[in-house]
Amino acid sequence: MFEDKTYKRCACKGPLVSEDGKPVLDDDGNQKIGYLEKTCPKLKQRAHGSWYYSLELPPNPDGSRRPRAKKGGFRTKEDAAEAATKVWKAAQDGINVLSKETxxxxxxxxxxxxxxxxxxxxxxxxxxxxxxxxxxxxxxxxxxxxxxxxxxxxxxxxxxxxxxxxxxxxxxxxxxxxxxxxxxxxxxxxxxxxxxxxxxxxxxxxxxxxxxxxxxxxxxxxxxxxxxxxxxxxxxxxxxxxxxxxxxxxxVTLPKVTKPKGLVWTPERIARWKRTGKKPSPVMVWTTEQTAEFLDFVSTDRLFPLWHLIVFRGLRRGEAAAITWDELNLDRGVLHVTEQLVTVSYEVHDATPKADSVRDVKLDAQSVALLKAWCKKQRAEREEWQREGAWVNSGNRVFTRENGEQYHPQVFSDRWDRLVGQSGLPPVRLHDGRHGAGSQAFAAGVAPKVIQAMLGHSSLRMTMDTYTSIMPGLEEAAAEASVDLVAKAMEKIRKKKQDEEAKDRPDSAEQEAEEDDDGGEPVAA
Incomplete structure (x- = not known):
């Protein structure tokens, strides 16, 4: 099909002639000099010139003709024909073979x-x-x-x-x-x-x-x-x-992704961390006791209500930074998560969370009390700064600086890291505080579906596999529960055997009669 669409040409120059062999003249009647291309007499030599193809492509949807597909530089006629075949097939598949877009x-x-x-x-x-x-x-x-x-x-x-x-x-x-x-x-x-x-x-x-x-x-x-x-x-x-x-x-083939497993800071892991300076996993959470110790240490910090929310309700950093008083109902104890702050090259942008992350978070009584106290504190600060004409309106944000200025989300992470370091506790990232909230709730017996809703996960599997690390106490209870279950089964088997043996064994009166029959000594009364 493509044999008559392939041809040979070169870059030689010489006197030009038309297809019927007549000289091509310029305006002055002189024969033009130019590229000989297909008419070069040396093209009959195997090593001279190169092969090209030229294809008539399928018409446009409106029936109009498309430009021909042309390409050269092939060593042999067969190479040009093979390339032409590929281009034709691609065009038949609907590919725009004329596009040179990189x-x-x-x-x-x-x-x-x-x-x-x-x-x-x-x-x-x-x-x-x-x-x-x-x-x-x-x-x-x-x-x-x-x-x-x-x-x-x-x-x-x-x-x-x-x-x-x-x-x-x-x-x-x-x-x-x-x-x-x-x-x-x-x-x-x-x-x-x-x-x-x-x-x-x-x-x-x-x-x-x-x-x-x-x-x-x-x-x-x-x-x-x-x-x-x-x-x-x-x-x-x-x-x-x-x-x-x-x-x-x-x-393409890509390396396998292994998600880091969330681990709890046990005494053995703490000892290894102190010895080597390396965390056992990128995702680490505190035990209940360690969490209590941290909250006690930061209880006088200005942002204690924020730390409390993250530790117990599992808010993301951007969600916490974006909370407004309009989305808080302290009478009902409900926080509506409808917005988040994200950073791109340290620049802050308002953004809407993913669909599953838009949620209502039920607040505990302690969080409500802390937020009410924070509200009074913020009002007092506003009055003071307004008197100086320096109050900054940040869209009614809950967590702001003393002058009302919005916090950059990275400030929360930096401040958390500094407080963790000062507390002497093993390192836990701010986002791992969210992970710990799920783990603590799981350890407290909260239903996984409720934890999923609190954290704003798209699936229950994500909640169970990624964010709910098992607390040491639960691991011990699970280990003991398995042993207790088997022990009870073993006790049941022993009792069954004892009952069967007692049933097969003759009673004492029958045994005495048998002994008398055998001439044995009578048993004294």
Whole structure:
């Protein structure tokens, strides 16, 4: 089908002739000089020139003709014919084979369109993935030439670069240790050696500082899957636009994601943490006693009502920062979670939580009392700052600074970390306080479905698998319950055997009669 659509041409120049062999003349009657292309006499030589194809494509939906598909540079006629066949099949599948749009051009156009109806954080993640990964590795490719192998190569590079990042982090850690040792040596050195020791410390310190600035986080399996989800979303739209035949992002192999298991700070884990400085898991929660100790320690902190809400009701940081008095009904003890504050490059944005996270949270009596006291405190602060003309209206937010200014959500995380460090307790992130709320509720016997509603999870499985760590007391009770169950069964079996043995054994009167019959001595009364 394509034999008559392939032809050979070259870049030689010479006198031009028409198809019927007549010279092509210019306005002055002189024969034109130009590219000979198909008419070059040397084309009969095997190694001269290259092969091209030219295809008539299927018409547009309105029946109008489309431009021909042309491409050259093939070594043989067979190569050109094979390429033409592939282009024809792609065109038959509805792909726009004439498009020269690159992956970079498409992705920039795609994300500009998607931003119109995306959450600000999602749009930021899309743009981050495009700039950091897709454009450097795939951007120069024409979109219609993109295949799964190109995408897989990108992820293979990420894995190799992760190894470099890990090695660099170890190098920086080693420099830090050297700097600490050099600093200690300088301070402990005799007076006559201190100048040299200080110079040695300064040199390694400066090297450590410079290398630390180049530290890069490892791109983990979960992040790689998030990156691929972004690309998959874009390529789905490319398929709909008939720019590619398939969503090739769905054909790649990615590392398996293992979600970190939430662990409780047991004495053994605390001892190991103090010895090594490493947390057993990224997700850690306190025991009931440790939680009580923390709340007692922060009871005089200005934001104690906030810490209380997070520890017992499991609010997210952005949800807590966004609470307004309009969404609080202290008479009924209900908090309506309808808004959250999110940060993109430290800039704060109002956002609507996911559908399952919009919920009513029932407040305990202690939380209600704390919030009522906080309300009075905030009113007094407002009156004082208004007299100075310095009160800031932050949209009736519940948790504000003394002058009414809205808190940045990161301030909550930083302040929590500082208080945890001062308390002497093992480290727990602010978000793990939410995890602990679910665990404490589970330990208290609250129904899992109620915990799911309180935390705003989309499924009960997420609540059970991810956020409800088992408290040590419950583990002990579960272990004892299993042993007790088996012990009761064993006791039941023993009693059954004893009853059967007693039933088969003759009574004492029958035994005496048998002994008399056998000539035995009579038993004295």
């Amino acid at each position: 992956v970079e051009q498409f992705l920039r156009r795609w994300v500009a369109k998607k931003k119109l109806d995306l959450a600000v954080t999602t749009a930021h993640e899309y743009e981050r993935d495009i700039e950091l990964y897709f454009i450097p590795h795939l951007g120069k490719l024409q979109l219609r030439q993109l295949r799964a192998g190109n995408i897989q190569a990108m992820y293979e590079w990420i894995v190799r670069d992760n190894e470099r990042r890990v090695a660099h982090r170890k190098h920086v850690d080693g420099l830090k240790q050297q700097a600490d040792e050099a600093n200690a040596a300088w301070r402990a050195a005799p007076l006559e050696e201190r100048a040299a020791k200080r110079a040695a410390w300064t040199a390694v310190r400066d090297l450590y500082t410079a290398e630390r600035k180049n530290l890069q986080r490892v791109t983990g399996p979960a992040t790689m899957r998030s990156i691929n989800a972004t690309l998959s979303s874009a390529l789905n739209d490319a398929v709909e636009e008939e720019l590619i035949a398939k969503n090739y992002a769905t054909f």
